[in-house]
Amino acid sequence: MKNGHILITDDDQTLCYLLKEELINEGYEVDITFDGKYAIENLKKKTYDLLLLDLEMTDVQGEEVLKYTKDNHPNLQVIVLTAKTEIRTAIQCIKNGAYDFITKPYEFGQLVIIIERALEHKNLIITKELLTSKVDRVISHSIIGESSSLKNVISLAERAAKSESNILLEGDTGTGKELFAEFVHKNSNRDSKPLVAINCASLPDALFESELFGHEKGAFTDAKTSKQGLVEIANGGTLFLDEIGELSLAIQPKLLRFLENGEFRRIGGVTNLSSDVRVIGATNKNLMEESDKKNFRRDLLFRLNVITLTIPPLNKRGNDVLLLAKYFLQKKAPVRSRKFLSNEAEDILMKYSFPGNVRELEHIIERSLIFSDGDEIKPKDLNIQPTNSGDDALYYSEDMDSLSLDQLEEIHIKQVLDSNDWNREITARALGISQKTLYTKIRKYNIVK
Numbered sequence: 001m002k003n004g005h006i007l008i009t010d011d012d013q014t015l016c017y018l019l020k021e022e023l024i025n026e027g028y029e030v031d032i033t034f035d036g037k038y039a040i041e042n043l044k045k046k047t048y049d050l051l052l053l054d055l056e057m058t059d060v061q062g063e064e065v066l067k068y069t070k071d072n073h074p075n076l077q078v079i080v081l082t083a084k085t086e087i088r089t090a091i092q093c094i095k096n097g098a099y100d101f102i103t104k105p106y107e108f109g110q111l112v113i114i115i116e117r118a119l120e121h122k123n124l125i126i127t128k129e130l131l132t133s134k135v136d137r138v139i140s141h142s143i144i145g146e147s148s149s150l151k152n153v154i155s156l157a158e159r160a161a162k163s164e165s166n167i168l169l170e171g172d173t174g175t176g177k178e179l180f181a182e183f184v185h186k187n188s189n190r191d192s193k194p195l196v197a198i199n200c201a202s203l204p205d206a207l208f209e210s211e212l213f214g215h216e217k218g219a220f221t222d223a224k225t226s227k228q229g230l231v232e233i234a235n236g237g238t239l240f241l242d243e244i245g246e247l248s249l250a251i252q253p254k255l256l257r258f259l260e261n262g263e264f265r266r267i268g269g270v271t272n273l274s275s276d277v278r279v280i281g282a283t284n285k286n287l288m289e290e291s292d293k294k295n296f297r298r299d300l301l302f303r304l305n306v307i308t309l310t311i312p313p314l315n316k317r318g319n320d321v322l323l324l325a326k327y328f329l330q331k332k333a334p335v336r337s338r339k340f341l342s343n344e345a346e347d348i349l350m351k352y353s354f355p356g357n358v359r360e361l362e363h364i365i366e367r368s369l370i371f372s373d374g375d376e377i378k379p380k381d382l383n384i385q386p387t388n389s390g391d392d393a394l395y396y397s398e399d400m401d402s403l404s405l406d407q408l409e410e411i412h413i414k415q416v417l418d419s420n421d422w423n424r425e426i427t428a429r430a431l432g433i434s435q436k437t438l439y440t441k442i443r444k445y446n447i448v449k
Contacts, residue, residue: 356419
């Protein structure tokens with residue numbers, strides 16, 4: 001599918017077949033129906049990008065189909081096909097949610113231009129929804145590094161991207177799994193369609209299911225309108241499920257069902273819908289061990305890990321540490337006050353174990369830019385204690401011996417929060433305390449991001 005999935009609804013069967021053939025030649029995937037009631041049945045089963053809709057049909061008129069799409073598929077773009085005598089009705093259709101109308105007979109080239117504009121409009125709507133939604137978004141960055149361990153994973157990711165298989169990304173927190181998800185998407189045949197990301201640990205079950213699969217009007221108290229889920233929005237593209245190891249046992253079977261046949265139901269819905277997405281999951285857990293503990297369904301794991309890519313930790317990537325440090329310096333420093341690392345600072349970075357991986361390095365560089373004097377960043381500006389052990393290092397301070405126990409605890413909690421990008425569930429687990437205790441300590445010490 002090059003451009004999108006179109007449904008043609010018109011009682012002129014000859015026109016439908018001719019138009020279908022021409023649109024297929026333009027790279028579109030096309031279905032046809034000859035009456036409004038069949039159009040609604042198709043829309044209940046499949047996800048379309050655009051509907052070409054005739055107004056005058058035998059059983060169910062185009063106006064009824066338009067009303068159905070407005071209530072149930074608000075992102076579906078509708079182009080009304082009308083006779084010249086129906087201009088006023090067509091204008092009313094625009095007010096009721098149609099993207100545009102075109103009068104019969106029409107030039108095919110003119111229709112293609114309107115279709116392209118309608119699909120561009122849909123992409124803008126989706127982008128706006130994602131920017132204002134509660135879901136996570138994959139931020140576009142380059143994968144930076146020259147180490148053999150990283151290049152090997154990139155090579156595997158390039159080959160995996162060309163397949164349609166689901167992918168599981170494994171790696172410690174902060175290694176850049178979200179960047180590899182974006183890399184796979186951009187190098188796949190789905191790159192012209194959306195990449196939609198959601199963090200499985202960030203939302204309660206009910207809200208997560210609503211975000212993922214959508215809901216019908218009246219499904220719960222605040223459901224004043226129907227809402228499309230991410231699996232519909234990402235149709236034809238990629239769905240990135242970050243921290244999938246945190247997915248609850250209540251949601252796992254629903255995701256499994258979707259992975260098996262591409263079908264799902266909105267909350268409160270009674271009909272099955274379908275969507276064509278590739279799923280990329282990411283986790284910092286060993287999901288096979290989690291399945292042994294009955295925390296993760298093994299059948300779901302086997303659906304996800306058709307291809308598994310393991311992202312290396314930063315301390316296994318050699319000189320990539322300095323490449324990344326210089327990248328973050330250039331990215332975060334003001335243009336008129338560029339800074340550089342001293343040889344001693346570079347040496348400390350190369351010796352540090354980076355329990356928080358690339359994300360921790362980014363935070364270290366950002367802090368050093370704030371606290372350094374002059375153009376040169378020195379060891380004290382990094383604020384870390386070099387170590388060759390595998391244990392987490394404490395922040396370096398010349399007055400460390402004079403700090404109280406509370407001060408040391410505050411420093412350590414802040415470090416672990418930064419290393420885990422302020423994911424409180426993961427941080428609490430790393431610290432060996434409950435989320436409630438972590439929240440209390442954040443309030444106690446007034447720790448801010």
